[in-house]
Amino acid sequence: MSFWLIEAAYLVASALFVLSLHWMNDPKTARKGVLAGVVAMTLAVLGTFLNPGIVNWGWIAGALAVGFLIGVPLSWVPLTAVPQRTAVSHAFGGLAAGLVGTAKFYLWQDAPENLTAFRTFAIVAEVILGFLTFTGSLMAAGKLQELKWIPQRPVTYPLQNLTNIGLLGVAVACGIALVFQPVALAYLFPVIVALALAFGVLLIIPIGGADMPTVISLLNSYAGLSAVAMGFVLDNKLLVIAGALDGSSGLILSIIMCRAMNRSFANVLFGAFGQVQQKAGVAETRTAKRETPEGAAQVLEMASQVVIVPGYGMAVAQAQQRVRELYDELTRRKIEVKFAIHPVAGRMPGHMNVLLAEADIPYDKLIEMDDINPEMPQTDVVLVIGANDVVNPAARHDKTSPIYGMPIIDADKARMCLAIKRSMNPGFAGIENELYFADRSYMLFGDAKAVVGDLVKQLQGSSGMH
């Protein structure tokens, strides 16, 4: 009987998980999607409780309570910290998968008939994926949080990739051995765990902090795959389905990011990309024209169409509220204001959308790169707020540039360009941006929040009634 209830619960849960992702295709239905996810997860948990032989209710209650107590605060992090948070929970996910796999392996040592070839195979896969996701995600979180004791810059040493692949190879080899001799060779299991943990760390070390978002998405799909493996171990379809959904989502997001950066997975994983930044910072020969907030405000008032290009800087400066005020001031003057959103502006996909949404800017004003670029020539003023690489014309023509080929927002094609940043320092890609030296470009130096604030004051000052 319980068998049927459980299977029914799992079946409905599977359907709801699919719908949950499906409804994310439109902001209007997105929250329904979350609801579906919650219901699905609840069904999954309740269904599992029906399993005959579940007795340690105390332990379960305790664990759930702990998880609840950690989880709630973890959901309060500021939006700028979302990437770290995501990384941390990937770590938790990997840990859970790894531990369950380990437990199963040792439990079945006493009932080896259960350790069929594919079961053992699945366990090995689950454990390797789980534990490397665990350490890897922790490292990634650390780099994103810019912890002192974790080097931001990629750490490279000779034969690095070779040793990494080697490590993984050994782990896999041990795994295969286990598949043949799950009991006799059981002592290999801890070795595999250790290697997986180590590999997770070494995988991240050579990757620059700014590539972490891509890496996180990849770790996301690893976490999903480890759930799939767990599904094979426990012969549980729901685990396989949810894991697969998760895995494909992570994969697609990282592909989107790579495309938008015009880079390959290999380049992200082994390219030690951030390095180029060392040779950046070379003193500028050319100088860029400066503009004062007063002047900028006047220019903006004159414009009939303004396009704002937000970037990582706006996120760092937490300037979104000020930007909102600027938006209000301008629209109040019947000036058409649009936001040009680059797919990889900021440090995670959709980063800018969330920040601007937080500032209550209606999402039909957030225009995707491909839709806004055609309008650029008719745009009077482009206001770049803490963006850099995503508006770097070098990506279009300079074959030698590391971001050559990356699609960009054509800020240089507008009648005039105002750029807010603190200095002439480069962005994530570590290369200078000729846009700032163009005749039609003027710099507004300073922290994005402060500068935008000044602009707003200026506009409020002037009656605004013309």
Add this chain to the structure above:
Amino acid sequence: MSFWLIEAAYLVASALFVLSLHWMNDPKTARKGVLAGVVAMTLAVLGTFLNPGIVNWGWIAGALAVGFLIGVPLSWVPLTAVPQRTAVSHAFGGLAAGLVGTAKFYLWQDAPENLTAFRTFAIVAEVILGFLTFTGSLMAAGKLQELKWIPQRPVTYPLQNLTNIGLLGVAVACGIALVFQPVALAYLFPVIVALALAFGVLLIIPIGGADMPTVISLLNSYAGLSAVAMGFVLDNKLLVIAGALDGSSGLILSIIMCRAMNRSFANVLFGAFGQVQQKAGVAETRTAKRETPEGAAQVLEMASQVVIVPGYGMAVAQAQQRVRELYDELTRRKIEVKFAIHPVAGRMPGHMNVLLAEADIPYDKLIEMDDINPEMPQTDVVLVIGANDVVNPAARHDKTSPIYGMPIIDADKARMCLAIKRSMNPGFAGIENELYFADRSYMLFGDAKAVVGDLVKQLQGSSGMH
């Protein structure tokens, strides 16, 4: 061993079937889709051959040969006969499912432990769906082929729906009885088969010939579902997957048709829609203005943008080649020619696209209703070729009209409208079309092929060098 090869073949086949449908989303990749389907089917067949215990190779070879010999000619039918052909193969599909189910049922009579509740349940479902699809599709094909001895008009009699539902109810009741007593009550099985066969016929009788395309799509999903049921009987995942793909496809196509006709399933199935046509044909009071091919040709030459609205009449008259020549003549004169395709123009979804594609008209000239309607006011001449309901303005305003609410092509909004049809007879919906009485409308009476041919001659006559 064979077990693994078979499962592998089935797994790959499943993936290929999905891809096959996926690639149909673009004419560029569509043929690749067919290829994928062929490979998948081949894998499925070869995989099945590996089953231990397959011995009657003679029978198999014979059956395959027969199927081949019937199948090849069946694929040569003219495009106008495609709906009938589809119906016939649904009949074959249903027959196959029904027979396999029957065979399995009697085979397992000697090994009743195999007739578990859900197996029997699945067999009953398979047999009912299979056989009702069989007779139902044959009836549909007959109506589409307009066979004399099958009444075109819906045949209705008192309590019709009640008796039909009743029949089905009895069949299902017997089925449930069988689920409990698969052996003791085995004699109920032929009853179920008979009822299913009868139900198939009675289901179609009350439906008008012109509704057959919708019905065929529904039968398509029944055929798919019977394959799914077979999958449950034989515990075969590939059958379930392919069947489900098929079922959902049929369902969606019929939904699209119903939407485009603004009618509900219930209305199609039980509405006896075609009936209204009886009270049609009432003599026209108002008279429509006629136009001669000469005059029409001159009008067309003057135009700068012409929109052609093809309909069922073009299909019946097989006029697509002439239409192509007309298209060439006009484009040669630098006149912008577009085709307005209504989703349910003709008698099956996409009917017009195939016909015009057959006449080598590039598919980027075939514009969907929603995209062409905004252009209508700027259009100089709309040339309606054997279309009627899909350009009937009554659908927009006349609440009493049977097609009220059905989205239409706004031919009446163009500067001028030329309509080619043989008479003032109504179309499938059996209602008069006020478009033909509008001031800006002129009729070209005659068979579409002939009339368009005349137009082409006229145009060729006039030098065309101005």
Add this chain to the structure above:
Amino acid sequence: MLCAPLLLAATASEAAAAHDGSPAAFTALLFVFLLATFIGLGVVTRVSRLLHTPLMSLTNAISAIAVVGSIVIAGQDHPPVITLLGAIALAASMTNIVSGFLITDRMLRMFKKPGGEKRP
């Protein structure tokens, strides 16, 4: 390299037989059905409107997957009448496969790409 042990491990057919018709096998099929339906709905809704007629005949051919069941019935050693039923079913399915794919391809070959020359 990994299939080797998997294969050794499998006391295949018997195991499969043991599994046939078990509740677990039944629910497994339910999950497969659910997922396949989701895929079908998702994929078909995105089929180009241009190709709805070819789509009908393609799915038509795909539904001939009943061939799998027919082969099993017709091919195994059963009383002649059963074999006959199987053979008829097989012939019917084969007809659908052949005609379905042939006519679909025939229609698709007609679609000219905007460029002008026929699709390869």
Add this chain to the structure above:
Amino acid sequence: MLCAPLLLAATASEAAAAHDGSPAAFTALLFVFLLATFIGLGVVTRVSRLLHTPLMSLTNAISAIAVVGSIVIAGQDHPPVITLLGAIALAASMTNIVSGFLITDRMLRMFKKPGGEKRP
């Protein structure tokens, strides 16, 4: 009305047990995996670009499905050390569920519909 016989018929758990880990069960999971991956790819590619950040945290919550396995390990009567492992796994998964869904909803609540007022 049809489940009744189905249930009667099922000598459920045993049957399920018999099925566990059999080759057939294994391949069933393979099919499920294949289909679910297709769905995932299809669905995610159509997620609105606006919502890629919430999507990340939503899938994050969904991947906490490992909770199912954790409950089984932690809940059944096993040596304490195993139970401990299970409990840790369970706590970790629960953390992801709670934080994942909460933060996703928090982000989505921010998205104002063009009209102006917040989404309900």
